[in-house]
Amino acid sequence: xxxxxxxxxxxxxxxxxxxxxxxxxxxxxxxxxxxxxxxxxxxxxxxxxxxxxxxxxxxxxxxxxxxxxxxxxxxxxxxxxxxxxxxxxxxxxxxxxxxxxxxxxxxxxxxxxxxxxxxxxxxxxxxxxxxxxxxxxxxxxxxxxxxxxxxxxxxxxxxxxxxxxxxxxxxxxxxxxxxxxxxxxxxxxxxxxxxxxxxxxxxxxxxxxxxxxxxxxxxxxxxxxxxxxxxxxxxxxxxxxxxxxxxxxxxxxxxxxxxxxxxxxxxxxxxxxxxxxxxxxxxxxxxxxxxxxxxxxxxxxxxxxxxxxxxxxxxxxxxxxxxxxxxxxxxxxxxxxxxxxxxxxxxxxxxxxxxxxxxxxxxxxxxxx
Amino acid sequence: xxxxxxxxxxxxxxxxxxxxxxxxxxxxxxxxxxxxxxxxxxxxxxxxxxxxxxxxxxxxxxxxxxxxxxxxxxxxxxxxxxxxxxxxxxxxxxxxxxxxxxxxxxxxxxxxxxxxxxxxxxxxxxxxxxxxxxxxxxxxxxxxxxxxxxxxxxxxxxxxxxxxxxxxxxxxxxxxxxxxxxxxxxxxxxxxxxxxxxxxxxxxxxxxxxxxxxxxxxxxxxxxxxxxxxxxxxxxxxxxxxxxxxxxxxxxxxxxxxxxxxxxxxxxxxxxxxxxxxxxxxxxxxxxxxxxxxxxxx
Numbered sequence: 001x002x003x004x005x006x007x008x009x010x011x012x013x014x015x016x017x018x019x020x021x022x023x024x025x026x027x028x029x030x031x032x033x034x035x036x037x038x039x040x041x042x043x044x045x046x047x048x049x050x051x052x053x054x055x056x057x058x059x060x061x062x063x064x065x066x067x068x069x070x071x072x073x074x075x076x077x078x079x080x081x082x083x084x085x086x087x088x089x090x091x092x093x094x095x096x097x098x099x100x101x102x103x104x105x106x107x108x109x110x111x112x113x114x115x116x117x118x119x120x121x122x123x124x125x126x127x128x129x130x131x132x133x134x135x136x137x138x139x140x141x142x143x144x145x146x147x148x149x150x151x152x153x154x155x156x157x158x159x160x161x162x163x164x165x166x167x168x169x170x171x172x173x174x175x176x177x178x179x180x181x182x183x184x185x186x187x188x189x190x191x192x193x194x195x196x197x198x199x200x201x202x203x204x205x206x207x208x209x210x211x212x213x214x215x216x217x218x219x220x221x222x223x224x225x226x227x228x229x230x231x232x233x234x235x236x237x238x239x240x241x242x243x244x245x246x247x248x249x250x251x252x253x254x255x256x257x258x259x260x261x262x263x264x265x266x267x268x269x270x271x272x273x274x275x276x277x278x279x280x281x282x283x284x285x286x287x288x289x290x291x292x293x294x295x296x297x298x299x300x301x302x303x304x305x306x307x308x309x310x311x312x313x314x315x316x317x318x319x320x321x322x323x324x325x326x327x328x329x330x331x332x333x334x335x336x337x338x339x340x341x342x343x344x345x346x347x348x349x350x351x352x353x354x355x356x357x358x359x360x361x362x363x364x365x366x367x368x369x
Numbered sequence: 370x371x372x373x374x375x376x377x378x379x380x381x382x383x384x385x386x387x388x389x390x391x392x393x394x395x396x397x398x399x400x401x402x403x404x405x406x407x408x409x410x411x412x413x414x415x416x417x418x419x420x421x422x423x424x425x426x427x428x429x430x431x432x433x434x435x436x437x438x439x440x441x442x443x444x445x446x447x448x449x450x451x452x453x454x455x456x457x458x459x460x461x462x463x464x465x466x467x468x469x470x471x472x473x474x475x476x477x478x479x480x481x482x483x484x485x486x487x488x489x490x491x492x493x494x495x496x497x498x499x500x501x502x503x504x505x506x507x508x509x510x511x512x513x514x515x516x517x518x519x520x521x522x523x524x525x526x527x528x529x530x531x532x533x534x535x536x537x538x539x540x541x542x543x544x545x546x547x548x549x550x551x552x553x554x555x556x557x558x559x560x561x562x563x564x565x566x567x568x569x570x571x572x573x574x575x576x577x578x579x580x581x582x583x584x585x586x587x588x589x590x591x592x593x594x595x596x597x598x599x600x601x602x603x604x605x606x607x608x609x610x611x612x613x614x615x616x617x618x619x620x621x622x623x624x625x626x627x628x629x630x631x632x633x634x635x636x637x638x639x640x641x642x643x644x645x646x647x648x649x650x651x652x653x654x655x656x657x658x659x660x661x662x663x664x665x666x667x
Contacts, residue, residue, distance in 0.1 A: 155539050156547060158563060230533045234557035236494035237582055249494050251559045253533060253551045261535055261549055263561050265497055273585035283499055285565050287539060292591045363658060
C-alpha cells in the first residue's frame with residue numbers, strides 16, 4: 001500500500017502495552033498519522049486498559065478487532081507494540097493483509113517466529129522496520145567517520161549498553177518462603193517507571209530485551225553479520241531475574257564476517273550506577289585509527305536546587321532518531337527500498353542473541369544460526 | 370632509610386632518579402646498567418634494586434640470593450615456573466618482591482580501589498578494560514597482558530574459572546597486535562579485556578570500568594581529555610599522571626620493605642596473572658574456552 005492520495009500513511013497502533021515510545025516515535029513524522037488503536041478482543045483487561053488510555057490520549061478510537069480496524073480505517077501501517085510473545089503474530093497478520101509494519105523490540109521470544117515473520121514480509125512485499133536507535137546523532141557521526149575512511153578498515157568493535165535502571169528489589173531481597181512474583185505481574189507493575197521493556201508472559205533477560213539496540217549499532221556501523229559468539233551471563237542485580245533464571249548482565253565475544261572481532265557488554269545495572277540512563281559507548285578500531293563514541297552526546301548538564309534524585313542530570317539534545325527512522329521507512333515504501341533494520345537483519349540479530357544465551361548456559365562458543 | 374639501586378639507563382633512569390627525593394625514607398645510592406655490575410661493584414651500598422626493564426630469571430635470582438629486595442616490571446619474560454621459584458626464593462631470603470608498572474597504583478584506579486574497598490560498588494559483576502597503544506611503541510599484546518590481568522584479579526579477588534580469547538594480526542606481523550580476552554569467575558563475575566597496538570603515532574587509550582551490584586566506577590581516558598584548538602577539529606589531550614604512578618610504585622615498594630609485608634603487587638599476584646595469560650594463549654591456539662583448575666589451564 002502507498003500513501004497515494006494525501007502523502008500521509010494511516011497507521012493503526014496494534015496493541016500498546018508499554019509506554020508507547022514506538023507509536024509516539026511514528027507520530028513524530030508528519031507523513032504518519034495514528035488513526036486507530038486496535039487489539040484482539042480476547043486480551044486481558046490490563047491490555048485493553050492501556051490501549052484505551054493511549055487511544056484517549058491521541059483522541060482516536062480503540063477497536064477490539066484488529067482486522068476490522070484495518071478495514072474500517074483504511075490502514076496502511078501497523079505499529080506493533082504488544083507483549084513480546086505476540087509481536088510476530090501481530091506483525092505477520094499485518095504483512096499478510098498487505099500492511100507495512102513498524103515493530104517494537106524484541107523481534108520475538110522465539111527464533112521460529114522470527115523466521116515466520118521474515119517469510120511473511122518477503123512474500124507479501126510490505127516494508128518492515130524493527131524499532132531501533134541507529135539514527136542517534138552519535139551513531140550517525142560514527143558511521144560517517146567510518147564511511148569516510150577516517151579510521152581505515154574497521155577490524156574490531158565494542159559496545160557497552162548499560163541501562164542504569166532498577167528492576168524491582170535487589171538480588172537477595174526475597175525472604176525464604178516468600179512467593180515468587182510472576183514475570184508478567186512484575187512487568188505490569190514496572191509500567192509506572194517505564195522499566196517494563198520485558199513485558200509479556202515469558203521471562204526475558206537483557207540480551208533479549210535490549211540486545212537489538214547494541215547489535216543493531218554493530219550492523220549499522222559495519223554491516224557485518226555475527227558468525228560465532230562466546231558469552232557469560234548472570235543475574236547479578238535484581239531478584240526478579242534470579243527468580244526467573246534470566247540474566248541482567250551479560251558479556252559476549254563476537255566473531256564476525258570480514259574477520260572482524262567485537263564484544264558486547266549489556267546489563268540493567270541499577271539506578272545507582274550512573275547519573276543518567278546509563279553508560280552507553282561504542283569503541284571502533286580500524287587499521288588507521290579508532291573511534292570512542294558516547295551514545296548520549298550531545299547532551300546538556302542541568303542541575304538545580306530541589307532536583308528530584310531520579311531525574312537525569314544530563315539531557316540529550318539534538319535527538320532526531322524518531323523522525324529519521326520514519327523518514328527511512330517512508331522512503332523505503334515510496335521507493336521500494338529496504339529499511340535501516342528490516343526483518344532479515346532483525347532475524348540475524350535475534351539469532352545472535354539466541355546463540356549468546358546458549359553460550360552463556362553451556363560455557364562454550366556457539367555458531368550463530 | 371631504604372637505599373635503592375637503580376638498574377638501567379637512559380631518560381627513564383634519569384626521570385626515576387629525580388622522582389625518588391619525593392619518597393619518604395628512600396634514596397638512590399647507586400645506579401648501574403646491569404645486575405652483574407651492580408653486584409660486583411656495589412653490593413654493600415644498597416638494600417633494594419629497582420630494575421627498569423624486564424629481567425631474566427638469572428638476574429632476579431642473583432639479587433634475591435644476595436638478600437636484595439626487588440622491584441621489576443611485570444612481564445611474561447619469566448615463565449610461571451620461574452616466577453614461582455623466584456617468589457619462593459624471595460620468601461626464603463626474607464626479601465620483598467614487587468611487580469611494578471602494573472597500573473595498580475595509578476590515581477584513577479586508586480580511587481576505584483578505594484570505592485570497592487569501602488563497599489560502595491557492592492559485589493563486582495563486570496570488569497571492562499580497553500587498552501590501545503600505538504604502532505610507534507609496539508608491544509606484543511600477549512606480552513603486556515599481565516598488567517591488565519592483574520587489574521581484573523584485583524577487582525575480583527579470585528582466579529577465573531575459564532578464559533576465552535581471540536587474537537588477530539591486523540598489520541600482518543607474526544605476533545598478534547590485537548587481542549580480546551573474556552574471563553568468567555565462580556561468583557558469576559566476568560571480565561572483558563581488549564588490547565590493540567595499532568593506533569597511529571600519538572597517545573594511547575585506556576578505559577577501565579567496574580560494574581558492581583550497587584554501583585559502578587568508570588575510569589576512562591574519554592572523560593579526562595582537554596580540548597586544544599589549533600585549526601579544523603580540536604585535539605583532545607590527556608592530562609598525564611605517569612609520574613604519580615611511578616612515585617606510588619616506589620613508595621609502596623619501600624613501605625613494604627620497611628613494614629616487612631608483601632607489596633601491593635606481589636610475586637603471588639604476578640604468578641596469578643601469568644597463569645591466566647597461559648590460558649589465554651591456549652585459548653587463542655585452540656579456539657575454545659579454557660578451563661582453569663586451581664589457576665592452571667586444564
